[in-house]
Amino acid sequence: MSRSGKILAFVDLPGGELDETGRGLLSYASRLAGTLDTTWGAVVAVHPDCGQLADFGAYGTPEIIHMIGAENLLDIPSHLGKYLAQVAKAEAAKVVLLPHNDLGATLAPVVAHELDAAILTELITLRQSSDGVRLSRKALGVRLAETRIWDGQQPLVVTVSPRALSQVVMPTVRSVTPAVISCRPTAPFTCEAAKITGRIPPDPQTVDLTEAEVIFSAGKGCDQTTFDQLKELSKLLNVSFGVTRPVYDLGWTGFERMVGQTGRTVTPRLYVAMGISGSMHHVGGIKDSRRIIAINNDPRAPIFPNVDEGFVGDLKELLPRLLQQVKAEIGGAP
Numbered sequence: 001m002s003r004s005g006k007i008l009a010f011v012d013l014p015g016g017e018l019d020e021t022g023r024g025l026l027s028y029a030s031r032l033a034g035t036l037d038t039t040w041g042a043v044v045a046v047h048p049d050c051g052q053l054a055d056f057g058a059y060g061t062p063e064i065i066h067m068i069g070a071e072n073l074l075d076i077p078s079h080l081g082k083y084l085a086q087v088a089k090a091e092a093a094k095v096v097l098l099p100h101n102d103l104g105a106t107l108a109p110v111v112a113h114e115l116d117a118a119i120l121t122e123l124i125t126l127r128q129s130s131d132g133v134r135l136s137r138k139a140l141g142v143r144l145a146e147t148r149i150w151d152g153q154q155p156l157v158v159t160v161s162p163r164a165l166s167q168v169v170m171p172t173v174r175s176v177t178p179a180v181i182s183c184r185p186t187a188p189f190t191c192e193a194a195k196i197t198g199r200i201p202p203d204p205q206t207v208d209l210t211e212a213e214v215i216f217s218a219g220k221g222c223d224q225t226t227f228d229q230l231k232e233l234s235k236l237l238n239v240s241f242g243v244t245r246p247v248y249d250l251g252w253t254g255f256e257r258m259v260g261q262t263g264r265t266v267t268p269r270l271y272v273a274m275g276i277s278g279s280m281h282h283v284g285g286i287k288d289s290r291r292i293i294a295i296n297n298d299p300r301a302p303i304f305p306n307v308d309e310g311f312v313g314d315l316k317e318l319l320p321r322l323l324q325q326v327k328a329e330i331g332g333a334p
């Protein structure tokens with residue numbers, strides 16, 4: 001695809017911050033603009049302040065389009081999506097990039113419908129090839145990648161998973177001062193009969209492990225007592241828990257908690273392996289975690305060379321102490 005049609009990246013500023021997802025999206029858009037030899041800009045629902053402008057500039061954002069009034073539409077995705085599509089049309093955008101989070105995944109189909117665009121969710125990679133642009137996305141959890149070719153005829157709406165975004169975060173060598181352009185909807189949006197009044201975050205105890213942020217996992221080095229302590233600890237700390245195959249075989253949990261080659265392939269921010277030897281069948285399922293910590297009573301356990309931090313210790317001593325400390329810290333209530 002030659003220089004035709006801009007790339008627009010919709011950047012959410014949760015809590016007024018350009019978070020890692022936002023920074024990743026800017027880095028992604030900047031790279032993509034290079035690959036597709038085109039221009040790009042960011043679209044925001046909230047007018048950026050000076051600090052945020054500098055943050056955008058640090059990621060090479062040439063321009064920021066502020067959607068006036070969009071702040072009030074953040075909980076009405078159908079309106080916000082239509083508004084974003086209006087901006088994309090006005091800017092003759094060829095690609096609209098969104099993060100694959102609650103908001104982005106809800107907005108994407110609305111924007112695609114309004115633009116009569118192709119849509120692809122959870123994009124991993126995108127590269128130019130002789131027959132078009134090859135887009136690869138996750139399929140069937142994280143086990144398979146599906147590749148599609150986009151010929152550039154229709155606009156394209158894409159969501160990129162926050163984890164893929166966190167891997168491309170790259171500030172530019174020379175920061176820029178982005179131009180800020182304000183726009184208004186073509187007609188005011190009327191109120192909806194139904195309005196979102198709040199959001200319930202996923203419960204780490206029940207969330208699919210492939211989506212979990214922090215996982216404490218129990219291996220065969222746990223007995224029934226330490227396993228129950230680990231589960232209690234994960235509940236107190238509001239994190240997810242997983243197990244190795246031998247623990248699953250004991251019938252202590254369901255199959256959905258098993259991590260590894262035949263279980264779930266996980267990619268959390270933090271994976272804590274307790275009493276896990278580190279077989280290739282298990283390590284294969286955790287190696288893409290951002291940080292891995294292991295606790296094992298055998299200093300020669302094969303897991304240690306595969307982790308960021310390792311502790312040699314006995315879980316029978318460690319877990320009760322950890323539990324006691326956490327309870328003292330947070331008052332013991334889960």
Ligand SMILES: Cc1cc2nc3c(=O)[nH]c(=O)nc-3n(C[C@H](O)[C@H](O)[C@H](O)COP(=O)(O)OP(=O)(O)OC[C@H]3O[C@@H](n4cnc5c(N)ncnc54)[C@H](O)[C@@H]3O)c2cc1C
Binds near residue numbers: 222275280298301
């Ligand atoms: C085809 C195939 C597929 C498989 N798929 C999977 C899979 O998806 N997931 C998976 O997990 N396994 C899988 N396995 C099994 C895998 O090969 C290992 O047998 C398994 O991962 C080992 O689990 P473990 O580390 O809990 O147990 P072990 O290997 O028995 O290790 C227990 C560890 O705990 C330590 N320990 C003992 N007591 C204590 C204590 N008190 N305090 C601290 N540490 C202690 C020991 O030093 C040891 O390192 C698969 C096997 C096959 C053949």
